[in-house]
Structure formats: C-alpha cells, structure tokens
C-alpha cells in the first residue's frame with residue numbers, strides 16, 4: 048500500500064518512520080516533509096491547504112491512506128475534502144477540529160458535558176475583560192479564541208501582564224480574527240501532562256503516557272515553545288489516574304461530540320493539569336502532540352497502518368494496540384534565538400555519527416538540503432530520540448547522541464525526563 052503524510056516536522060517524521068516499518072506499506076509520500084523525511088520517503092511539493100490538488104495527487108498516485116500531522120489542514124477541512132471524494136484519511140473533520148481551533152467552542156463544550164476545566168468567561172470587549180480580571184484577581188490566564196501557533200495564551204501574575212495581553216490580542220490584534228474573542232480563565236495549580244488516545248468515533252484507546260517540556264530553558268524557565276522535549280512513560284499518570292482521565296474526560300468528549308452529531312476520528316489529545324489526583328483540561332488538540340509523538344511512537348509495537356485502517360473503517364474495537372515496555376526520551380535541538388526570531392541556514396554536523404547508534408533515531412523538524420549538506424530551516428531543528436530499558440537509560444542514550452550533533456547557535460534543555468526521575 049501507499050501512504051501520504053501531511054506535514055514536515057518531527058511528529059511527521061516519526062509517523063513516516065512508523066509507516067515505513069508497516070508490513071502493508073511499500074511507499075510513503077510526505078507533503079512537504081524535510082531533509083530527514085526525504086531519506087525514507089518521497090517529499091512532494093503541494094500546498095497543504097490546496098485540498099483539490101492533494102486529492103488529485105492521491106488519486107493519480109493510488110495512495111491508499113493519508114495521515115494528517117498538524118492542526119492547520121485539519122481546521123481548514125482537509126478531512127472533509129478527502130472524505131467527499133471517498134479517500135481514506137486519518138484526522139478530524141473541520142467541525143470536530145473546532146475542539147482545538149476554537150478555545151471558546153472547547154470551553155462551552157466542556158461546560159455542557161461537565162468535563163472538568165478551569166472556570167472562565169468569554170469577552171469581546173476589552174473593558175469588560177479588564178473589569179473581570181480586576182474582580183477575579185491574579186494570577187489569571189488570558190487566551191485568544193482561535194489558532195495562534197501556540198502563542199495565544201498568556202499566564203499573567205502581574206497587572207501589567209494582563210493589560211499587555213489584552214492590548215496585544217484585542218486592540219493590536221496580533222492574531223487577527225483569532226483574537227475576536229478572548230477567554231479569561233482561572234489559573235490552575237498542579238502538574239501539567241499530555242494524554243492522547245486513538246478513536247474511531249466510538250471506541251477510544253489510550254496511548255501510553257507522556258510529558259513534554261514547553262519552556263525554553265532548564266527548570267521550566269523562559270518563554271513557552273512548541274516543545275523542547277518529551278519522555279514516555281510519565282509516572283505521574285498512574286493506572287488509576289489513567290482510568291479517571293478516560294472516564295471524566297476522554298469518553299465524555301467523544302460521546303459529547305457524537306451527541307452533537309459530530310463523529311470524531313483520529314487522535315484526541317488532552318492537555319491536562321493534575322491537581323491532587325484530579326485532572327482538569329487546559330485544552331484539546333485534534334492530533335498528536337509534537338514532540339510527544341516522537342517518544343510515544345518510538346514505543347508503538349502495533350503496525351501503525353493497522354491502527355489507521357481500523358480508525359478510518361470504524362472498527363478500532365477489533366484491534367489490540369501494543370506498546371514496548373521500554374522508555375523513550377526525545378531531546379529537541381533548537382536554533383539560536385528560538386522561540387523568538389531565530390537564525391537559519393546553519394550547517395548541521397554529526398548526523399552521520401549518530402546514524403548507526405543503537406536505540407537512537409534523530410527525527411528532523413526544521414531541516415533542508417543545501418547541496419550535499421543538511422542545514423537548519425526552522426526553530427526546532429531535530430528531535431533526538433532514544434529508547435532504553437528505563438527512563439534513565441533512554442535519557443543517557445539520548446544525550447550521548449546529542450553530544451555528537453552540532454550546528455552554530457544550537458541550544459537544548461539538559462533536564463528532559465528529570466521530572467520522571469525525581470519521582471522515583
């Protein structure tokens with residue numbers, strides 16, 4: 048069979064890599080891909096929002112199944128466009144993706160189906176939002192409604208931060224229409240974790256647990272990023288907590304959508320805060336987290352094509368998903384300046400020195416070819432991912448590989464997976 052993956056980051060590299068291990072798959076295309084993906088798949092150049100062209104491509108190339116990585120094409124309706132033409136695709140429809148693409152939709156949905164989340168109010172007026180913050184006190188959280196590439200949330204502990212956030216989103220409109228509405232919500236204390244599951248709209252199967260590192264510097268300092276690393280399993284998610292999350296959050300989400308006439312197929316991701324054993328939803332995403340996907344997919348033993356086909360055919364209840372007992376750790380190597388304005392075009396050295404290391408895979412994110420060299424092309428450049436018999440082993444292995452790779456201005460966190468180690 049032939050598969051197509053939409054996207055070009057570390058998450059998509061991990062998906063392509065799993066597809067290449069599938070016993071059903073003999074060819075994988077990726078759109079747009081990156082330099083690492085190009086080593087194992089054929090990268091094609093069609094704009095990810097030009098759905099007609101993409102549908103034409105899968106028709107002419109006889110592509111059997113498409114997997115969508117990022118949220119942009121999902122919220123733009125790629126799944127609807129493919130399904131209209133009878134093409135198999137793994138991902139959520141435009142309606143279902145509102146769970147991610149509109150934070151107001153998600154909050155109202157959670158309220159309606161009693162899914163635990165922070166108390167909140169929605170505003171379209173700056174003055175009323177400011178008034179509400181004054182009444183509620185600090186710290187408080189301000190969120191732009193729409194997609195903002197992970198930059199639309201402000202956790203404010205001082206009054207000036209509130210004023211700045213509201214001004215940027217509501218007056219300067221730095222996120223455009225994504226800032227038409229603003230959520231002001233209660234600040235939640237606790238430990239942050241990600242929880243992901245596969246679903247075909249009825250059956251829902253949790254993945255192994257993971258935790259990612261959002262802040263740019265060690266000890267969770269500095270600004271938020273797309274994610275600087277992740278590890279799996281995350282001991283904070285015990286068996287008991289997993290079943291609480293499934294009962295209070297994941298199942299009600301899928302059945303709530305169903306009750307609204309929305310069938311949800313694909314990956315459902317809940318960003319959670321755990322406070323005294325009780326999970327609260329910060330947000331939903333309609334896709335794999337990145338870099339969580341790199342560590343989680345490294346542990347997946349079941350053929351990803353079997354899972355994907357079961358999702359599109361709505362027979363997920365027929366299959367058993369198996370995971371390796373090993374642990375996985377992914378360390379992201381980022382460009383100088385990231386998550387702010389960053390440099391690009393730097394030559395990456397050492398990739399050949401890690402190629403033959405056992406238990407190590409380097410997933411590419413922002414990389415490109417320049418003649419015979421591989422150069423940086425994004426903020427997050429590589430996700431160095433290792434497996435080991437436990438978190439400690441995986442972590443050591445991953446950092447051993449990191450030491451062999453270098454590009455000018457490269458930076459990374461040195462404490463990935465420490466949260467797991469500190470608990471032991």
Ligand SMILES: Nc1ncnc2c1ncn2[C@@H]1O[C@H](COP(=O)(O)OP(=O)(O)O)[C@@H](O)[C@H]1O
Pocket residue numbers: 165188196197198199200202232233234235236239261318329330
């Ligand atoms: N209610 C909240 N209380 C405490 N921290 C929050 C809250 N909401 C969001 N955050 C923090 O802000 C980050 C981004 O918020 P999130 O809702 O995940 O939006 P996005 O990923 O779209 O930027 C979270 O990962 C979390 O660290």
Ligand SMILES: [Mg+2]
Pocket residue numbers: 318330
């Ligand atoms: Mg988030």
